[in-house]
Amino acid sequence: MSLWQLAARNLWRSRRRYLAYVASAATAVMIYFLHSALIYHPDVQGGVPDSAAALVARGLKAANVVIAVFSFGSLLVANAAFVHARVKEFGLLSLMGLSRAQLFRLIVLEGLLIGAVAVAGGLAAGLLFLRLFFLAISALLPLQEPIPVHAGPRAWGHTILVFGSIFALVSLASLLWVVTRNPAQLLRARRQPKAYPTFSRWQAALGLILCLAGYAWAAVPNPMVVIFGVVPVTLMVAVGTYPLMRAGLVAALAWLHRRERFFYRPGPFLTVSHLAYKIQENYRVLGTVAVTLAVILTAMGTVLSIYMVDIQVAVDNTPMAIQLALPSEIEAAAAAARVEAVLREHGLSGLTYRELTTRTGQLGKNAVTLAPYSLYAAVERPRGETLPPVQPGEAILVYPYIAPGGTRPEKPEPAELTVGEERIPLQVWHDKGGRL
Structure with missing residues (x-):
């Protein structure tokens, strides 16, 4: 029997143990492939650099990096648990005459076979859902x-290269643990006594505080706060999940242990006792899978959130559909007529026009455009709040952005306005409700 056949038979005998592992890896491959298909799509690559699709593609590149990193971590932890469960098998193979080099090759072949199945399954699932993914992206953007x-x-090559490298590194990591031990150590590894897990109040409190703080931060209604908190929130929830899950599992099993009428029966007695000792491996695997899924969903949600915030910022900061600025020597009526003709050719009509002749000045170190209060009060802004009429010697400075903490100023500030050769001292109210 060749090593290939031995590796295949070993995996087939352990198929129930590896099924969830392969399924989770294939899911990560599928999502990575879907993202890569959009990133390297010819319409996105050759489109407008600042278009919505291009912005989403940039976000998906960052999401792919996050998915690859956390997939490597989750696969590494899960594979370590599976290898540790099979150390006795590796020890018996060594006693039966398998050399260290052959054991090395066997473990690598098993890892490559698992990786090939996971990558093939993920690519097949990605190809199956590719059309649905593109339709969903087109609907979310939205595109005409x-x-x-x-x-x-x-997309195919990049996905195969990244996850092929991940599975190769995972196989090498598991290999180092096995080949550094002799057959006697491998045979005794599973028989070494394990300490009974105890409930830790400080671990439970730390995990609960980190998770609650992360979810509270993510629930803040301000979208800018949420976007800036993507990385800290993900780290807080990821770090807090492990101690919280361990403490929760220990508490649940301890509660079952205290229920004497339930616990002291043949089935529950063996199951709960076995789970209590397996919890050291189970909570790491379950926690890693939960964190990986959370990171993947967070990455996808962040891309959509950034796009939605960009749309809102564009509407807030550019409330006018069309603005035509002309120097005084050009006739405004003729230029406006040409613009109207172009708009009618494209089926646009019913626009409201406002015409204003303005002057420019210097307010401190900033160049400003001067406009009457009547125009300021007449223009509707998405979220801007019109300040009351100013008194003589006062002015309103309109900022071209919306302040996160509110738009109404508390009091005016002194400033000097320069118009031509004239200097005018003013009390300036600051309006941070978006441009006119």
């Missing part, structure tokens, strides 16, 4: 025409 389905060789 849906993105055509396309999966170029770069």
